[in-house]
Amino acid sequence: MAERIITTDDADGRSRLESRNELTADNSIPIAAVWNLWRVAPNESIPGPVTPPGPLPDIGHIAPGEVLVFKFTFPAHTEVTEARGVIDFTDQRPGFHSTDSIDVQTLLEGELVLLLDEEETTIRTGDTVVLRGQSHAWENRSDSPATLLVTLVGSRREGAV
Numbered sequence: 001m002a003e004r005i006i007t008t009d010d011a012d013g014r015s016r017l018e019s020r021n022e023l024t025a026d027n028s029i030p031i032a033a034v035w036n037l038w039r040v041a042p043n044e045s046i047p048g049p050v051t052p053p054g055p056l057p058d059i060g061h062i063a064p065g066e067v068l069v070f071k072f073t074f075p076a077h078t079e080v081t082e083a084r085g086v087i088d089f090t091d092q093r094p095g096f097h098s099t100d101s102i103d104v105q106t107l108l109e110g111e112l113v114l115l116l117d118e119e120e121t122t123i124r125t126g127d128t129v130v131l132r133g134q135s136h137a138w139e140n141r142s143d144s145p146a147t148l149l150v151t152l153v154g155s156r157r158e159g160a161v
Contacts, residue, residue: 002023004019004020004021004037005019005020006020007047008047008050009047018050019050025073026055026056028055029056031078032072032075032078033073034055034056034071034072035071036053036056036068036070037070037071038053038068039051039053039057039066039067039069040067041063042063053070057070059097059152060097062099062100062101063154064156065153066154067152067153068150068151068152068154069149069150070150071108071150072147072148073146073147073148074112074140074145075145076140076143076144076145077140077141077142078139078140093137095115096117096135097137098135101133101154101155102130102133102153102155103130103131103151104130104150104153105130105148106127106128107123107127107146107147107149108125108149109125109146109147110124110125110146110147111124111125111141112139112146113138116134116136117134117135
């Protein structure tokens with residue numbers, strides 16, 4: 001059982017636990033189980049309010065300065081075409097997407113293939129990928145599940161107003 005453990009400061013400024021709750025996966029998308037771990041609104045102060053995020057992160061509408069943290073577990077033999085209509089964004093190949101964010105993604109277990117427009121590369125447990133708004137997709141071609149921890153930091157594209 002995985003848990004979300006949230007800390008805070010007491011009235012004297014000393015750190016303590018604020019809450020501890022079981023995390024449950026959202027299995028509503030066909031390509032992966034998703035745990036939406038945390039969201040920080042743009043310019044949010046710390047320790048800030050405790051408002052755990054909803055079941056699925058809204059990666060298509062991330063604001064500059066917003067931070068999203070979530071985890072995906074892709075079952076064995078998951079193909080990018082299985083994401084059709086789930087994570088597709090306009091004018092991109094099925095399963096391919098890009099976000100207005102810096103994405104720091106670390107593979108916690110397993111093996112995944114990162115698909116880019118012009119090439120692909122295999123990542124393994126412990127590898128970290130940094131995407132800076134590029135179009136991409138993921139496939140699990142292995143015989144085992146693969147779990148990816150993702151932190152997105154909302155940004156502005158160069159030249160955007």
